[in-house]
Amino acid sequence: MTLKIYLSGEIHTDWRDQIMNAATGLDVTFSGPVTDHAASDDCGVVILGAEPDKFWHDHKGAKVNAIRTRHGIENADIVVVRFGTEYKQWNAAFDAGYAAALGKSLIVLNPPEHGHALKEVHAAALAVTSDPQKVAQILKYVLSGQLS
Numbered sequence: 001m002t003l004k005i006y007l008s009g010e011i012h013t014d015w016r017d018q019i020m021n022a023a024t025g026l027d028v029t030f031s032g033p034v035t036d037h038a039a040s041d042d043c044g045v046v047i048l049g050a051e052p053d054k055f056w057h058d059h060k061g062a063k064v065n066a067i068r069t070r071h072g073i074e075n076a077d078i079v080v081v082r083f084g085t086e087y088k089q090w091n092a093a094f095d096a097g098y099a100a101a102l103g104k105s106l107i108v109l110n111p112p113e114h115g116h117a118l119k120e121v122h123a124a125a126l127a128v129t130s131d132p133q134k135v136a137q138i139l140k141y142v143l144s145g146q147l148s
Helices: 015-022 037-048 054-075 090-101 119-124 132-144
Strands: 003-009 028-031 078-082 105-109 127-129
Touching (some): 003 090, 015 132, 037 054, 078 090, 090 105, 127 132
Parallel strands (some): 003 078, 078 105, 105 127
16 A cells, blocks of 8 residues: 655754655655745745735745645645744644644654644644654554564
């Protein structure tokens, strides 16, 4: 069985690469948001036209990105959402809630110090960890039924 995994959330560290490298050889495909920060921020105005007000600039980009995000989450078997330490990932909270509302299997990845702030997100998740390697171990177990 091929699993489709959507990797959502924080874009400033290599957590996606860690999971993908640890999952080498598994029958999985990965997708996720655009991780080029400038492209993600500017996609709306580049495609749809400039905005003099930063609010509308960001609004256009958020909506264009939401098309990709919703499609990816809707087509995923498992959604992994990462909350990092340096930036506030409000979009990650939306992605986690959206995935949960669709009945998707949700894995949340965050530093332990954010446990209390994310308790409602954790309640919707089937697994919570702070280690990308644990996500890959979960995928291995789901596919094989065996522990590493």
